[in-house]
Amino acid sequence: MKIKYSDLLKYIEKIFIEYELSKLHAKISAKYLIDADFSGVPTHGIARVSMYCMRIKKKLINPKPKIKIKKISPSIFHIDADNSIGMVAADIATDLLIKHTKKNGIILVGVKNSGHYGMSGLFAEKAAKKGLAIWCYTNAPPFIPPHGTTKPLFGTNPICFACPTNNIDEPFVLDMSTSSTNRGKLQYALKIGKKLEPGMAFDKNGNPTIDPIKALNGGMIAPIATYKGSGLAWMIDIISGVMTGANHSGKVKDPYNDLSGPQNVGHMFIAFKADIFLGNNYKKRIKENIVTVKKLPKKRNLLKVCYPGESKSKIKLKNKKNGVVVDPKILEDLNKTAQAVGLTIKI
Amino acid sequence: MKIKYSDLLKYIEKIFIEYELSKLHAKISAKYLIDADFSGVPTHGIARVSMYCMRIKKKLINPKPKIKIKKISPSIFHIDADNSIGMVAADIATDLLIKHTKKNGIILVGVKNSGHYGMSGLFAEKAAKKGLAIWCYTNAPPFIPPHGTTKPLFGTNPICFACPTNNIDEPFVLDMSTSSTNRGKLQYALKIGKKLEPGMAFDKNGNPTIDPIKALNGGMIAPIATYKGSGLAWMIDIISGVMTGANHSGKVKDPYNDLSGPQNVGHMFIAFKADIFLGNNYKKRIKENIVTVKKLPKKRNLLKVCYPGESKSKIKLKNKKNGVVVDPKILEDLNKTAQAVGLTIKI
Numbered sequence: 002m003k004i005k006y007s008d009l010l011k012y013i014e015k016i017f018i019e020y021e022l023s024k025l026h027a028k029i030s031a032k033y034l035i036d037a038d039f040s041g042v043p044t045h046g047i048a049r050v051s052m053y054c055m056r057i058k059k060k061l062i063n064p065k066p067k068i069k070i071k072k073i074s075p076s077i078f079h080i081d082a083d084n085s086i087g088m089v090a091a092d093i094a095t096d097l098l099i100k101h102t103k104k105n106g107i108i109l110v111g112v113k114n115s116g117h118y119g120m121s122g123l124f125a126e127k128a129a130k131k132g133l134a135i136w137c138y139t140n141a142p143p144f145i146p147p148h149g150t151t152k153p154l155f156g157t158n159p160i161c162f163a164c165p166t167n168n169i170d171e172p173f174v175l176d177m178s179t180s181s182t183n184r185g186k187l188q189y190a191l192k193i194g195k196k197l198e199p200g201m202a203f204d205k206n207g208n209p210t211i212d213p214i215k216a217l218n219g220g221m222i223a224p225i226a227t228y229k230g231s232g233l234a235w236m237i238d239i240i241s242g243v244m245t246g247a248n249h250s251g252k253v254k255d256p257y258n259d260l261s262g263p264q265n266v267g268h269m270f271i272a273f274k275a276d277i278f279l280g281n282n283y284k285k286r287i288k289e290n291i292v293t294v295k296k297l298p299k300k301r302n303l304l305k306v307c308y309p310g311e312s313k314s315k316i317k318l319k320n321k322k323n324g325v326v327v328d329p330k331i332l333e334d335l336n337k338t339a340q341a342v343g344l345t346i347k348i
Numbered sequence: 349m350k351i352k353y354s355d356l357l358k359y360i361e362k363i364f365i366e367y368e369l370s371k372l373h374a375k376i377s378a379k380y381l382i383d384a385d386f387s388g389v390p391t392h393g394i395a396r397v398s399m400y401c402m403r404i405k406k407k408l409i410n411p412k413p414k415i416k417i418k419k420i421s422p423s424i425f426h427i428d429a430d431n432s433i434g435m436v437a438a439d440i441a442t443d444l445l446i447k448h449t450k451k452n453g454i455i456l457v458g459v460k461n462s463g464h465y466g467m468s469g470l471f472a473e474k475a476a477k478k479g480l481a482i483w484c485y486t487n488a489p490p491f492i493p494p495h496g497t498t499k500p501l502f503g504t505n506p507i508c509f510a511c512p513t514n515n516i517d518e519p520f521v522l523d524m525s526t527s528s529t530n531r532g533k534l535q536y537a538l539k540i541g542k543k544l545e546p547g548m549a550f551d552k553n554g555n556p557t558i559d560p561i562k563a564l565n566g567g568m569i570a571p572i573a574t575y576k577g578s579g580l581a582w583m584i585d586i587i588s589g590v591m592t593g594a595n596h597s598g599k600v601k602d603p604y605n606d607l608s609g610p611q612n613v614g615h616m617f618i619a620f621k622a623d624i625f626l627g628n629n630y631k632k633r634i635k636e637n638i639v640t641v642k643k644l645p646k647k648r649n650l651l652k653v654c655y656p657g658e659s660k661s662k663i664k665l666k667n668k669k670n671g672v673v674v675d676p677k678i679l680e681d682l683n684k685t686a687q688a689v690g691l692t693i694k695i
Contacts, residue, residue: 074453076423079625106421107618109454111625134587149653150644162583164591173586175579225573232522232656235641236509239520240481243633244511245625250640271454271618278426278458278592286590293597294582297497306496309579 003324004348009035012348013050016335019342020057021064026089033088037120038327039320040313044185045120048192048331051338052256053086053116061263062086062116068093076105079245080112084263087118091137091268095124098272099131107273111245116264117141117256122176122310125163128272129172134164135272140241140248142255142264145180145224148231151207153221154251157183158237163310164275167288174310179234181223187213188257193328217258241267350671351695356382359695360397363682366689367404368411373436380435384467385674386667387660391532392467395539395678398685399603400433400463408610409433409463415440423452426592427459431610434465438484438615442471445619446478454620458592463611464488464603469523469657472510475619476519481511482619487588487595489602489611492527492571495578498554500568501598504530505584510657511622514635521657526581528570534560535604540675564605588614 010031017027030053038046056062066083068090073079078097082090094110101108118124121137128135141156157178164173182201190197191213204210205219216222224230242249247267254264276283295306336347357378364374377400385393403409413430415437420426425444429437441457448455465471468484475482488503504525511520529548537544538560551557552566563569571577589596594614601611623630642653683694 073624077453077620077624106424107454107456109620109624134591147641147644147653149647149650150641151647152644154641154644160580164586173582175583177576177579181573225576226528229524229572232524233507235520235655236522239511239634239637243637244481244622244630246629249633250637273424273456275591277420277424277456282593283591286596287586290586290590290597294494294497294501297494297499297501300496300498303496306494308582 003326005324006035006039006321008348009038009047009325009327012335012339012346013047015344015346016050016054016339016342019339019344020054022057022086023065026064026086029092030086030088033092033119033123036123036317038325039317040120040123041316041320042120042313043328043331044183044189047327047335048189049117049119049185051334054338054341056116056256056260057086059260061260063263070097076101076108078108078110080110080115082112082115084114084116084265087116087266090115091118091124091270094268094270095127098128098133098135098270102133102272102274106277107271110270112268112270113245113247113265114263115247115266115268117266118268120176121159121161122163122174122313124270125161125176126172126174126310126314129163129165129174129275130169132165132275133272134275135162135270137161137268137270138237138241139266139268140238140253141184141266142253142259143251144184144222145231145234146221147235148224148228155179155224155231155234155238156253157222158234158241159183160233160237165284165287166291166308167284171311171314173287173291173308174313176310179224179230179237181225183222184217187216187222191217192330192334194330240269245269350673352671353382353386353668355695356385356394356672356674359682359686359693360394362691362693363397363401363686363689366686366691367401369404369433370412373411373433376439377433377435380439380466380470383470383664385672386664387467387470388663388667389467389469389660390675390678391530391536394674394682395536396464396466396532398681401685401688403463403603403607404433406607408607410610417444423448423455425455425457427457427462429459429462431461431463431612434463434613437462438465438471438617441615441617442474445475445480445482445617449480449619449621453624454618457617459615459617460592460594460612461610462594462613462615464613465615467523468506468508469510469521469660471617472508472523473519473521473657473661476510476512476521476622477516479512479622480619481622482509482617484508484615484617485584485588486613486615487585487600488531488613489600489606490598491531491569492578492581493568494582495571495575502526502571502578502581502585503600504569505581505588506530507580507584512631512634513638513655514631518658518661520634520638520655521660523657526571526577526584528572528577530569531564534563534569538564539677539681541677587616592616
């Protein structure tokens with residue numbers, strides 16, 4: 002059964018409101034999670050609602066945060082998210098970037114005391130649709146062993162970059178973890194009862210495993226490209242964690258398994274006007290760039306070369322029209338979360 | 349035979365001056381190349397002097413460029429390098445970052461009409477030693493096939509990030525190509541007559557090869573982590589090339605084999621004060637971060653875990669004291685380049 006966007010949005014909003022999020026924060030949070038599902042990334046979507054609600058119940062996420070925005074210079078802002086749900090802090094940061102790049106050209110926003118914010122690419126997409134080139138960085142709970150070590154410490158720390166293309170509705174959005182897979186994919190595999198591809202993950206003793214439980218319980222995953230991925234993950238831990246005042250060096254808490262306190266995730270956002278150097282010429286040149294790549298000879302059986310984010314944009318458009326199929330286990334989990342606070346509606 | 353830093357610097361400076369670089373530009377260029385050799389990265393060092401000189405002779409590098417710096421906003425600068433030797437343009441950009449971050453906190457510099465600038469990490473290191481967090485991006489001649497295609501188009505486009513550690517002389521400097529190896533390493537292997545490690549490179553038909561000539565002549569190398577490395581290389585082509593007005597999408601010319609015009613490489617630099625959010629607390633936190641990683645259990649036979657750039661700093665310090673051994677083929681090449689313009693001294 003396919004579920005419509007508006008139905009799912011209303012349902013998740015209601016759940017979040019019952020868990021004491023304000024109407025605005027419930028709407029923002031629900032929208033980003035559902036957009037992940039509708040973009041074909043269910044690992045970072047509504048599958049995580051029960052986790053967020055569990056952490057609110059345990060007072061590890063603050064449903065009514067007093068988010069402080071400190072203006073350090075006309076180009077630099079520091080946000081203390083007061084342990085808000087991550088999507089709210091990241092959305093505020095994105096709006097700051099959009100507002101202030103108009104005047105100052107380039108804006109830097111550091112965020113501390115935040116939480117898991119879902120799918121980076123959605124914030125980047127929002128900014129790129131307003132003409133910005135943007136990087137979104139966030140650290141995450143320990144899962145990658147630093148190069149040369151045997152214990153997980155860095156998170157799957159994603160690099161996300163976006164910029165406008167000649168089609169304003171379909172920006173270039175690169176959104177990649179610096180690890181060979183990510184926690185969301187393991188959790189999703191666990192939730193729907195799938196095994197992992199070999200080589201992805203290791204158990205707590207460093208032995209290869211295809212069992213998501215073993216990988217998630219004290220296990221680890223390899224960074225991309227050995228020392229290079231480790232270096233990138235370290236860079237992101239420094240800029241998102243060390244520099245902003247958030248947790249770092251393995252201290253960001255696992256949102257599922259570590260209930261000893263708020264996560265204190267850190268994010269860093271940098272954005273500038275993509276056409277700052279070239280004006281209207283930018284649009285012409287990015288089109289030329291993309292067309293050139295698309296015209297290259299393709300690998301056997303490949304019909305089309307896409308730029309990062311392109312197929313997600315198309316999938317989202319299509320899904321918004323037709324609805325999405327949600328895995329029954331994810332739905333069951335959602336309904337349980339709703340019932341736990343007395344919501345009688347189901348989806 | 350070990351060669352002293354000052355002797356090599358004087359020699360390369362003299363060569364560049366004979367090739368009509370100004371004294372200042374000769375000094376800047378020589379210094380960055382020698383620093384690469386002394387940092388243990390001979391692929392990006394004096395092995396390239398003959399290439400730069402050949403391109404000056406053929407009027408493809410402008411030895412007396414009129415470099416224009418356009419101030420777009422207090423935080424944004426656009427440099428037209430007038431086909432200068434790359435190190436000069438990158439050094440001017442680095443100095444702009446250092447000067448203007450003091451007042452504005454964050455600075456963006458785009459560069460067009462530049463050339464190969466050697467080792468990114470050296471510019472990043474210079475800025476980090478002045479307290480900056482910095483990214484240096486540059487595009488490069490086609491060598492990586494975009495994901496899904498069978499023809500090289502992106503360069504080995506490096507990501508370089510640096511920031512201060514608690515030891516101001518040894519910053520964190522991540523300097524990595526987005527490819528499984530880089531052109532410098534292939535050229536160096538060719539120059540000293542070494543074969544490549546299997547899996548690194550492909551010939552022009554896409555077959556694996558260990559012969560650097562086959563890889564360099566129309567061949568290609570794989571990006572790191574398949575689609576992720578391809579996406580990163582694409583991002584760097586967009587920000588360094590498309591956005592600045594430099595060549596892009598495979599049009600940056602190979603400095604060795606393509607004599608049809610100036611390279612028109614593009615660079616993009618972004619820097620901000622590393623302690624902008626936390627002041628003195630930054631130093632304490634970055635130390636804590638690094639110490640935590642260093643204390644992790646190590647892989648068998650590994651004595652020490654280093655952060656990116658740490659061992660290069662130590663190698664440079666040691667080499668500056670003792671001198672470096674330069675491969676005889678590189679020296680012969682240097683001496684030929686010197687003799688071609690009537691320099692009778694040798695090293």
